[in-house]
Amino acid sequence: MVALAPNPLRIGLTQERVPAPLLFVLFGASGDLAARKLIPAIYRQFQARRLPAQFALVGVARREWTHEIYREKMHAAVEEFAPNDVGRPGVWGDFASRLFYSPLNIQERESYLRLNELLDRLDREQNIRGNRVFYLSVSPKLFPSALEQLADTGMIADVSKNRIVIEKPFGRDLPSAQELNQIVSAVCDEKQVFRIDHYLGKETVQNMMVFRFANAIFEPLWNRNYIDHVQITVAETVGVEERAGYYDSSGALRDMLQNHLMQIYALAAMEPPVSLGGDGVRNEKVKVVQATRVANPRNIAACAVRGQYSSGWMSGRQIPGYLEEPDVNPESATPTFVAVKLMCDNWRWQGVPFYLRTGKRLPKKVSEIAIFFRQVPLLLFESAAQQLSPNVLTMRIQPDEGISLRFEAKMPGPDILTRSVDMDFQYGTAFGTKTADAYDRLLLDSMLGDQTLFMRSDEVEAAWRVVTPLLTDWEDPDASHRVSQYEAGTWGPAAAEELLTKEGRRWRRL
Known part of the structure; x- marks a missing residue:
């Protein structure tokens, strides 16, 4: 018989877990x-x-x-x-x-x-x-x-x-994902199916669950009463490389946001599961994705931005624009950058915006989630920066894997002035080892029959429903002019900054 699923009270087990022949x-x-x-x-x-x-x-x-x-x-x-x-x-x-x-x-x-x-x-x-x-x-x-x-x-x-x-990719839109799910369900049972997204195999992504549910001091703050907004960033310095044929038919929305970023979002926003076994976690992820929508589905331009990198300089060399890349259609409207404001209509998150962004040819390779807490209700102290910064909890998925908490501290001296400081945890320093490759964990889990870190059919379809308004709007031929350009080596089009600044917020500096 196949080995039983691991004890649901354990997470991140390695050497104790050996599959059956x-x-x-x-x-x-x-x-x-x-x-x-x-x-x-x-x-x-x-x-x-x-x-x-x-x-x-x-x-x-x-x-x-x-x-x-x-x-x-x-x-x-x-x-x-x-x-x-x-x-x-x-x-x-x-x-x-x-x-x-x-x-x-x-x-x-x-x-x-x-x-x-x-x-x-x-x-x-x-x-x-x-x-x-x-x-x-x-x-x-x-x-x-x-x-x-x-x-x-x-x-x-x-x-x-x-x-x-x-x-992945499991479909390219909601109808194709539903069709593929029907084919899968016709030939096998859902218990046999492991839809893999390698981001879920990263130690730092899994650590979000440990951080939230194994520490009593954070989960009581993890709601609309204390959190102002959340930013999730997955930035790449590379261009399309050898994947132009595939990428030009998918773009940043299908290639990254619908799967990788939505998985990070679901783990950050979900309710505590009844167990850490397969369906315990996946049930809560599905619930939160089903409650999620783009902030203004009737006016996509007001809550989402797409961009395409143009020629620019990175690391001392000139980078060609996306339309100049080999095998890319010179008239392509495929986005290489996407920023979107999502809302989650449930008791925990009502009114809290989640800002997700991803793009190619950005200045830095980084994946992180940043939790911005509300400002204090009464400003008793002056800041050396003229304005108090909000407390920010940042989980770095890659590189420099770890967690940091930014808070205000008194500066030395006779005056009571504050400055933002960071309390930092780094995986490499704390554990003396580098984190394992994501596929190491996921391949072993598939051999063990542990579906915890794999997507279920209803979750895949729920994620496609969230992005369907964007696909519908952006694939309208009359909307192609709304693809903003951004210079390679910058943090995306100006409209992405305006997505936050018009609401009195700004993207975290990376």
């Missing part, structure tokens, strides 16, 4: 994600002895590779993308002996039958007892074919032993 089947095994993230992550779990003794990984892709060629390719990938994790030759040799490969045309039934024969043989040889995880690291347009073929060949028939991991 398992076959891990990786679709898209020759792709970039497999080489950069998935294989190095699984290899690190193997080195840390978190995988079962009876474990094998079967790579699946179109290329006509042999087992040996696949092992050589994956060794080269670990050496290139995780050189510090290569380890001793004997350790890699042991891991490589567990790697196998099966060429597969994702739409051809015979390919799946050959794959199933290999899986059955490995199952018998290693006494794996039918436990299998199928990881679909392929183009979203291939999800339906892969799911239907896996179902038709009986490879995902056992609800208790067979699981499917699906990479």
Whole structure:
């Protein structure tokens, strides 16, 4: 039988958790994600002895590779993308002996039958007892074919032993997400499905739950009575790189805000769960997303801004504008920057705005959530900065992972003047180790059958409903002129600043 889900009173467990004997089947095994993230992550779990003794990984892709060629390719990938994790030759040799490969045309039934024969043989040889995880690291347009073929060949028939991991994007709008959910539900049970968003695997994202629910001093303040507003920022310094074909059809709204930022938002805004088990957390996330809306759905321009980076200077070199990037449509209206004001219509958050922003070619790579508390009701003290700053609690997801609290303190001297100071916690300093890669945790959870950090079908659809007014407005051909330009290396278009300044607020300086 598959290992039971972890004790719901525990979170962040590592070495205590070892899956049952398992076959891990990786679709898209020759792709970039497999080489950069998935294989190095699984290899690190193997080195840390978190995988079962009876474990094998079967790579699946179109290329006509042999087992040996696949092992050589994956060794080269670990050496290139995780050189510090290569380890001793004997350790890699042991891991490589567990790697196998099966060429597969994702739409051809015979390919799946050959794959199933290999899986059955490995199952018998290693006494794996039918436990299998199928990881679909392929183009979203291939999800339906892969799911239907896996179902038709009986490879995902056992609800208790067979699981499917699906990479984002899960749809490109609400109707396509609903259609894909219908396909998934037709071939397997929701308990078998693991919709992965790697942001939920980050230690600092998970720490939001610990910070809120394991410390009595913060949760009583986590509401409209004490919080003025919340800012969530996910900024990237890179452009579209080699992803222009995909990115130009998605943009910042679909690629980042609908999934990554909404996941961070849900964890920050949700009610305390009844347990930290799978559905305990996911039930509360769904509730808060279902209660969320764009601030003014009848006037999108008043509560949301989209932008596109133009040519500018970063790190001493000139950066081409988005429309000048290779493979980008020179008339594209695809946003590379999005800022939006959300409201949550529930008892805890009524009237508290959440400002979310994300963009490419911004000055700094940073992901954080900043909680701005209300000003004190009576200003008794003068500030050296002429104006008292609000208390701000900041959770840094990356880089410099940690938490800081800004508050007012008296400056030395005979006068009673205050200045803002920071009380800071850093993961690296406190624990003496760097945080693990997000995929390390999520891959292990999928093998264990722990769905806590994976999205459920109703949550995916609820997130798409939140952004649907933006998609509807921005994809109107007559609205293309509203794409603001911002120079590469700046913090987005001026309209993004005005989104807050018109309400007497401003974005946190990063």
